[in-house]
Amino acid sequence: MMKASLKAKYSSDKNAAGATISVNAGNVKLRASMTDATFSNGPSLNGVALSLDKPGFFIVDYNLPKKDLRFQFMNTIRIAEKPINLTYIHFKNDNRTILDGTLVFDSTNKVSANHVVGSGNAKLKYTYLHGGVTTFEPSYDIAKDSWNFAISRKVYGDDVFKATYQTSSKALGLDWTKTSKHNGSFKISASFVMGEQLKMSNLSAESSWDFEMF
C-alpha cells in the first residue's frame, strides 16, 4: 500500500509546495519526496529526496541534486533503570555529526543534551509536562551562554498552541497547529522581533493532507 502526502506553505516571503509518496516493505518504509522546485523551471531533480527508514531505529536520507546522504540512528540504553534515548545524525557532505541524548526521569520530566561533535559546545534542555496538557521547555546554549524558552499547550482537544522566545535574538514565535485524521493538518506561525518596537518578521500558514493510494 502506498501512502502519499501533500504539503503547501504560504508565507510573507514565498510560497512552497511539496509531495511525498511512501511504500512499506517489510518493516522499513521507502519514501520519495519532491518540492515545487522540482517543477518550477521545467522538471528537474531539485528538491527530490529518497528516504529509507525503520521507524524507531534508523533513517537514511538521500538528497538527489546535492548527492548528500544523511544518516540517523536511534537507540535506547538503560542506566540505573532510567532510559536514555540516544540519537546520532551524520551529514556526509558537511561531515557534521550531531549527538543527542535524552534522559527520561519519569513521565513528566526529561533532560536532553545536544552536541555537535568537535564544536566543544552543548545545548541542554529540560522538558516538564504539567497537568498532562502544558509543556515547559527551557534550553541553554553553553558556549553562547544564552537561554531559549518554549511553552506549548494542548487546546480544544487536538490543537496545540506554542510560544517560543530566543533571548539571544529577542525573537518571539507563536504557533497554532491543528491535526486531524480526515481533514489534514494546518499550522499558522507568526514571528516577532522584540526590539523597542514590536515588529512582525514573518507570518506563514502550512497545510498538509495525507491519503492512501492503491
Next chain:
Amino acid sequence: MIKGSLKVKNTNDKNSAGATFAVTAGNVKLRASMTEAIIVNGPSFNGLALSLEKPGSFIIDYNVPKKDIRFQFMNSIRVAEKPISLNYIHFRNDNRTILDGTIAFDSANKVSVNHVVGSGNAKLKYTYLHGGVTTFEQSYDVAKETWDFAVSRKVYGDDVFKTSYQTSKKLLGLDWSRTTKQNGSFKISASFVVGEQLKTPNISAETSWDFEM
C-alpha cells in the same frame, strides 16, 4: 563486576601485548583498552581506547591519543521475509563511512555487500555453510575485479582451521585457532606469497585470556 582480558601477540618482527577492562552498566558495556604495547625493553603502553557498547545495537570507540571517534550501528530489517543485517561504520578523523549488508537466504547461505561510501566500489561475498562444519567464502571486489577465497572448518570440537587466498596478491594464509572458556584462546597464523621463489612465511601466534575481577 569487572571483566578483563589480556592478549599477547608474537610475530617474526615484534611482540606486542594489550589489556582490556570492561564494566557492565544496565544494558551497555564500558570498555577501556590499552592497545598494541610494544615490548622491547619491558612493556610500555601506547594508546588508551575507550568504548561504549550496547551489544547488537551500537559501538562507539574513542582513541584517546589520536582523539578519533569510531561509530558503529547495527540494525536488521526484513524485506520479503528475509532478514538483512546492516552495519554502518563511520571514522571521524578520516571522514570514512562503510556500509555493510548481509542477507541470509537460509541457515546455510548468505550474501554480503560491503561499500565504502563515495568509493563507487563494492565488495560482494557469498558464504556457504556445508554440513554444519565447513564454511566456503568467495568474495569479489567489483572495481579491482579480483577474487578472494576462504575455507574454514571446525576440527576437534572447538578448534577452527582456516585457509584463505587473495588472488591479487597471491597471498595464501593458514590459521589455527582454539577458543576455550577456562584456558583462554590462541591463534597461530602463517602467510605465504605463492610466487616463483619460496619466501619465508610470516608466522604469528596470539594468545588471550579472559578473567573476572
